[in-house]
Amino acid sequence: MKIIKNNQYPCNTSVTMKYIGGKWKAVILMHLTKEKRYNELRKEIPSITERTLSLQLKELETDGLIVRTVHTNKAPLKVSYHLTDFGKSLEPVLKVIEQWGAMAVNRTLCL
Secondary structure: OEEEOOEEEOOHHHHHHHHHOOOOHHHHHHHOOOOEEHHHHHHHOOOOOHHHHHHHHHHHHHOOOEEEEEOOOOOOOOEEEEEOHHHHOOHHHHHHHHHHHHHHHHHHHHO
16 A cells, blocks of 8 residues: 555555546646646647646646746736656656557557
């Protein structure tokens, strides 16, 4: 049993899924391999709602995978996001997931 912040996980895979599980976290992390502003993320992931994007960004920040930087003090705020070193450690995993997805699409097209 693995324990992180008083939560128990049965295995290392479940720990990984705690950080990148769900429909959007891995997608957002892939887009943040380069620093992006909030509106850039919204344009690059058009099917995500603003509420969901905001919630997922907050979770990723709380988990220490991304950093939120505010560039101005007056409205409208200019906010950008980038991966932490901990978040960057997921890049090889995310690239393999992306490659597997491409293979799955090609396989489906051939059926």
